[in-house]
Amino acid sequence: MQRRFSNAIKLNLATVRFLVTKSGLPQKSILPSHSTKTLQRVLNTGYASPAVAHQLAQRLNVTLDDLQRDTPSDNWPDALPQLWLYEDLTQIDSTERWISFISSGFNGLALDSSPISAINPLTQALDRIGRRNRSVVLRRTAQDFQLEIRQFHEAPKEGPPNFFFPMGCRFFPVTRTGDSISRTPLTSKQIDFMWASLHSWALNNTDLLSVDGACEAQHPDDYKVLVRFFEGEPAKQTLIGSRLYRHLNGDFRCALIDYIESMDTTTRISAHSTFAGTEIEAMPSLRYLNEPDWQQRYKTVRVNLVQEVSRGELHIAPWRSAFRHTFTTGVTSRKWKDCWHHGHSYPGQDLDYESVPPLAPDPALEHNGALRIKCPTPTDAWLALWETTGVDA
Structure with a gap:
């Protein structure tokens, strides 16, 4: 018999299963503060405690009401x-x-x-x-x-x-x-x-x-790393720029480590998987809440592997969810040895560390306008997950 809390919230089981499927997120990252058995219980019964229901809605980028509504049958x-x-x-x-x-x-x-x-x-x-x-x-x-x-x-x-x-x-x-x-x-x-x-x-x-x-690629090393930079808390984020890096295990990894190590020790770092990518949040400590520049101190970095098919046009490239989970865990815990990827070569001595660009917007990309990020298929199930500008269907 499934254990059910006395104050459990009834969710629409079909809607929850649909949104979990559409998210493309690994089960371990959907409810990071709970075991995968908790998510399985929700997917099997449709019931969740208030805390689990609210966290699930947040991770799926919907409201609690959305989890209780019917999903259109042609999308399910x-x-x-x-x-x-x-x-x-x-x-x-x-x-x-x-x-x-x-x-x-x-x-x-x-x-x-x-x-x-x-x-x-x-x-x-x-x-x-x-x-x-x-x-x-x-x-x-x-x-x-x-x-x-x-x-x-x-x-x-x-x-x-x-x-x-x-x-x-x-x-x-x-x-x-x-x-x-x-x-x-x-x-x-x-x-x-x-x-x-x-x-x-x-x-x-x-x-x-x-x-x-x-x-489109002969080897994973052909993929570039697209980084998009945002300021402000999640509900009021502003895209401030982008940068392309040549190598996941090379210039991007070095720039990321320097970026995080240079932060105030009170800054909280959180990383998690997103649709075919990762998101890294740098959250200011509570002592800055009354400061006028608090919003600017809340920074988010979104990372995707991409294939550049023409100047300014990018296609989303594969990035294994298991590797992204190891990567985001390493970033959150600042264990840099975990922040490299199998299948991608390691530049080692071939990398010119002096020429590694910082983890910051590239002015050249800003002047040329927004990059066009092209999803493999322009269906609603994909575009709903790309709510920011710069997406070309």
């Missing part, structure tokens, strides 16, 4: 069919020697849950190839989706990395009536939601991502 993932057919690419493509994607099934076919459910075949297959150097290719046709997974060796000095252990599948929804199975057609809104959800899943679980055959 449960509107998607729950039974899907997965067809092994070993049965489709003979040009490459594929490892079987289907761990259990018949003749390369398997019936399983939705690809965006909490426990899904895509994540299980990705875990089979290991935790490092993951590459994902997403494709789609009118009603089918296709996933390809590979591992890659560390890239040589020049040229693309070497890929190995390829596996993949094609999948689509079906309806089962007794022993009979038939395709279930998807509406255009369901297709858009599924495509956006697959993008979100890939951004949080892989190191290289190709969409419909277009690979």
Whole structure:
């Protein structure tokens, strides 16, 4: 029997599950002051203590009333069919020697849950190839989706990395009536939601991502680090500028450490994961609350990996949620040895520390206007998570 507080608040279970799915946040960071069992209890029962309900609303960027309202059915993932057919690419493509994607099934076919459910075949297959150097290719046709997974060796000095252990599948929804199975057609809104959800899943679980055959990067080192700077408390933030760094483990890491170490020891540092990125808050101590410049002392830094496809246009790049969790924990506790990332090379002696730019807005970017940040798919499920300026659909 589930334990329920006497003053527990009843939430709309479908709405909470939808918002948690849409956030793309790892479960450990949604309720950071509670165990993941607390979140699972809320997702299973729809009840939460007042403290948990308010924290959940804050982390999902909604109000408590929003958590109690109905979610439109055309946006809710449960509107998607729950039974899907997965067809092994070993049965489709003979040009490459594929490892079987289907761990259990018949003749390369398997019936399983939705690809965006909490426990899904895509994540299980990705875990089979290991935790490092993951590459994902997403494709789609009118009603089918296709996933390809590979591992890659560390890239040589020049040229693309070497890929190995390829596996993949094609999948689509079906309806089962007794022993009979038939395709279930998807509406255009369901297709858009599924495509956006697959993008979100890939951004949080892989190191290289190709969409419909277009690979924008040869190696994670090709990704740049976009940092956006804000002033003011969260409800009244103002974007004051941006800066691009060349390397996650190089100039950005050095600039971040210098930035935090130079702060007043009374400044509270908090870091957490956001949609495909991280956010670092520098909160002034309470003794500054009566100072006229208190708002300017509250600073927020938002960090994303991006691929620069043309001058001023950026595409969001994958940044593994597990690595971001380790990174934000290291920043909050100021354990700098945890603030580097697997899969990205470490510049070491090749880094010119004297030329590392500070963690501050780049005047050149300000003069050229706002950077255009392009999400992989311009659906409402994505754009709602990018409420700041500079987002191009």
